[in-house]
Amino acid sequence: MRLVKLLANLGYGSRKEMQTAIRNGWVTDRDGNRLKPDAKTAHEDILFDDEPLDPAQGVVILMNKPVGYTCSVKDQGRLVYDLLPDRYRMRKPVLSTIGRLDKETSGALLFTDDGTFLHKVISPKAEVPKVYEATLDRPMKGDEAALFGSGEMMLESEVKPLKPAGLEIVDETHARLILHEGRYHQVRRMFAATGNHVTALVRSRIGGLSVEGLEEGGWKVLSEEDKALIFASE
Known part of the structure; x- marks a missing residue:
């Protein structure tokens, strides 16, 4: 070139x-x-x-997204792209987020300009696990783990049950949830279905890749070894 x-x-x-x-x-x-x-x-x-020079085409970036930033290049307000150098918005092919985190959710967010890699991560067949740390408005009832792991849970206005999800109880108002799919506001809607409300939500891990050690708003270019961790559960 x-x-x-x-x-x-x-x-x-x-x-x-x-x-x-x-x-x-x-x-x-x-x-x-x-x-x-x-x-x-x-x-x-x-x-x-x-x-x-910035990394060549095929780059994959991990960001520790803060609360208050939107995963968009067009919305008003603070955008996740504001945390990257301005020129990253102008890259060709376009640098896209791999999936999204809503404005009030923080934690692990991936970017890439490699369409093949993007689809490999989000493919339902890959079942890349995502780990979320949820803070709840009130104590859990005790039956959430069975419900979330049943493979029969239905969310409002949907016709397909959720895939089984793992739930680890940290304490009565803190939970760690492991998902193998990514539906709209899924964690918040799952707890809402049990009568609870998520007051804070962090995605701490994608596959075996963690944001540990990466400050809020910080980002890094992933090595080949880092990218391989995405498809590892541990």
């Missing part, structure tokens, strides 16, 4: 702007040599304004 197109696809600017950047010597190799538009330099050896 020509250097101008590569830089434009990474969101650094328009092709015209990148032609100017190259002409002005802002794009170099690691030895400080100015690069030409037809340079064959490896991606990892290219610097833009003395900084390494």
Whole structure:
């Protein structure tokens, strides 16, 4: 791929702007040599304004999403993309979230520009487990684990029962829920069906990948080893 197109696809600017950047010597190799538009330099050896390039196409990012941010590029208010460098919104292919977390839910959120990888994660056949930590308005009744794990629970206005979900009781108003599907506001609706209300919700893990050690609003590019953890339950 020509250097101008590569830089434009990474969101650094328009092709015209990148032609100017190259002409002005802002794009170099690691030895400080100015690069030409037809340079064959490896991606990892290219610097833009003395900084390494953002990851190439196929990137997967893990974010520890804070409460109050929406998983959208168009909605009003604070968006999860505001926590990434501005140019990430301009990448081609588009950097999309893998699934969503509602505005009032925090925790593990994945982004990628790799459509094949995205569908691999969200495919019902993959059954990638997601772990949620829920804080409840009132004590649990004691029958929630049996109900959630039955494979027969129906949510209001739906015609298909939920897949069995695991429930670990931390204490009477705190629960850890393990889901293998992702329906709209599923955790909140499950507890609402039992007469309870979720006051705080965190997705702490996707497969074997945890947000532990990643500050709220923080993010990181995943290595191949990290990506493999998504499909591991432990």
